[in-house]
Amino acid sequence: xxxxxxxxxxxxxxxxxxxxxxxxxxxxxxxxxxxxxxxxxxxxxxxxxxxxxxxxxxxxxxxxxxxxxxxxxxxxxxxxxxxxxxxxxxxxxxxxxxxxxxxxxxxxxxxxxxxxxxxxxxxxxxxxxxxxxxxxxxxxxxxxxxxxxxxxxxxxxxxxxxxxxxxxxxxxxxxxxxxxxxxxxxxxxxxxxxxxxxxxxxxxxxxxxxxxxxxxxxxxxxxxxxxxxxxxxxxxxxxxxxxxxxxxxxxxxxxxxxxxxxxxxxxxxxxxxxxxxxxxxxxxxxxxxxxxxxxxxxxxxxxxxxxxxxxxxxxxxxxxxxxxxxxxx
Numbered sequence: 055x056x057x058x059x060x061x062x063x064x065x066x067x068x069x070x071x072x073x074x075x076x077x078x079x080x081x082x083x084x085x086x087x088x089x090x091x092x093x094x095x096x097x098x099x100x101x102x103x104x105x106x107x108x109x110x111x112x113x114x115x116x117x118x119x120x121x122x123x124x125x126x127x128x129x130x131x132x133x134x135x136x137x138x139x140x141x142x143x144x145x146x147x148x149x150x151x152x153x154x155x156x157x158x159x160x161x162x163x164x165x166x167x168x169x170x171x172x173x174x175x176x177x178x179x180x181x182x183x184x185x186x187x188x189x190x191x192x193x194x195x196x197x198x199x200x201x202x203x204x205x206x207x208x209x210x211x212x213x214x215x216x217x218x219x220x221x222x223x224x225x226x227x228x229x230x231x232x233x234x235x236x237x238x239x240x241x242x243x244x245x246x247x248x249x250x251x252x253x254x255x256x257x258x259x260x261x262x263x264x265x266x267x268x269x270x271x272x273x274x275x276x277x278x279x280x281x282x283x284x285x286x287x288x289x290x291x292x293x294x295x296x297x298x299x300x301x302x303x304x305x306x307x308x309x310x311x312x313x314x315x316x317x318x319x320x321x322x323x324x325x326x327x328x329x330x331x332x333x334x335x336x337x338x339x340x341x342x343x344x345x346x347x348x349x350x351x352x353x354x355x356x357x358x359x360x361x362x363x364x365x366x367x368x369x370x371x372x373x374x375x376x377x378x379x380x381x382x383x
Contacts, residue, residue, distance in 0.1 A: 056113030058323070058357040065115045066281070066312040069102060072127040073317045076153050078187040079175070081213055081242055085187055097319045097334045099133045105315065105333055106137050108343055112350065114313075116145040118171075122317065125154040131161055138165040149173065149211070152197035153190045159200040169207040172198060175215070176222040177229070185218060202233065209236040209297070216242075216256035223262065224269050230294030238284055238297035259285065259300040266296065281311040301325075307360035321350070323357040324364035330356070 056064045073091050075083070097105070106117055117137055124130055138146050148162075149171040162170070174194060176182050182191040201208050212219070212226055226237050239262045241255055263285075267273055276286040276295065283306045284297030300306065304326075314322040319334025331353045336346055358364035 056354070059355045060357065060359055062309065062357075063281075063311050064313060064354060065113060066118070067106070067109055067114045067116070068118045068120050068312060068314045069106065070120045070122065070315065070317045071102065071124050071130065071133070072096065072122040074126045075121060075123040075151070076126055076188065077123070077151050077190065079185055080187070081185075081215060091318060096317050097315075099129075099136075101319065101334055101337050102133060102315075103136050104337060105319075106143075107140055108346055109350070110140045110142045112347060115143065116147070117143060119146070119148040121149075123151050123153065124148055125150060125158065131158065131165075134162070134167070135165050138167070145169070147171070150197070151186075151190075152194035153188075154193070155197040156193065156200040159197070159204050159206065163204045163206060167206065169209065170201055171209045171211050172201070173211050174198070174226075175212045176219045177225045178222065181219060181222065185215075202235075207234075207236075209238055211238050211240055211299075213240045213242055214257045214262055220257070220265075223265050227266055227270065227289070227296060230289065230292045230296060233294055235294040236286075236297055237294065238299055240299040241302040243302050255302045258303055259298045259305070262298050263287075281309055282306070283310075304361040307362075313354075321353055323353055324361055326361040326364040326368065327358065328368040 058064055073088065073096075078085055078087065106114075110117075119130075119134065119137075121127070134146070134148075137143070146165075146167055147169040148167065151173045155170075155172075172194070175185050179191040182194075183189055198208060198210075210226065210229065212222070214220070214223065223239065226239075229235055230237050239259075241258055241262075266287075270289045273287050273289050273296070276288055278284070278286050283301075284299045287296040287298075288294075289296070307324075310324075314325065315333065316322065316329065319332050319337070320329035321331040321333055322329055331349055333346065333349075336349060341349075358367065
């Protein structure tokens with residue numbers, strides 16, 4: 055079993071395959087986008103598959119593909135197919151904004167992807183445009199329909215933003231009445247690529263829960279799965295469930311089992327660190343798997359105790375300036 059210096063199991067890797075995105079959500083990046091990475095700066099698919107194979111051999115059991123938006127990167131399906139065939143991998147999933155996803159759903163089902171996280175902050179087309187700066191609401195809803203029709207488990211991720219989509223909390227909860235989806239509300243975080251000033255958390259997980267309880271006082275707490283980042287609930291009579299993720303409050307750090315790899319191959323042992331090891335550079339220098347494994351184990355043995363410690367360490371050096379699109383969530 056792969057563990058860190060605090061005795062926490064490491065079994066889950068989030069791999070961001072690109073920093074590019076076809077939306078411009080104001081809480082994630084500036085309206086004009088970012089200074090996108092060049093092709094040479096990105097890990098190649100071969101390097102990504104090599105990294106996944108090594109980490110699965112070391113003990114990683116679940117891989118989630120993220121971005122940016124994964125389907126913006128060309129020819130993504132051969133990579134997903136290759137990862138799905140890794141011996142020892144128990145689960146492959148992905149996070150998408152849904153804009154380009156619908157045509158890929160049958161193939162995702164075929165290669166064994168059983169769960170998809172869909173980013174959707176509002177069910178109102180006009181507010182969707184205001185938040186994302188793109189008119190793609192219909193395509194996102196088509197992706198949701200396609201995934202449900204193929205019996206793929208869908209978790210809808212909605213970032214709760216003061217003054218932007220508070221009126222969407224209850225309509226999103228209502229999705230769980232007739233659809234077998236998990237609607238998850240996420241605290242806003244400061245990873246916006248300097249697109250706007252983050253002036254602190256106005257809607258923490260407790261306030262979000264209170265808002266839901268005001269409409270659904272009968273809501274019941276569910277048992278949270280091991281390593282869950284969300285507090286999970288269900289409303290009696292609803293087919294789906296509700297989750298609240300304390301992403302800024304960081305209440306789940308004590309059981310965190312995940313690591314992240316950015317599109318340029320930077321290992322992040324915490325969402326709030328600024329990268330601790332560049333795997334792409336090591337691979338391109340000709341490092342053997344033994345050298346890569348030693349470097350990874352060293353990084354895991356110097357992991358921050360929680361997101362607050364990681365943030366303190368990096369703010370002292372650089373502050374937080376990157377976009378969530380360059381991290382992979």
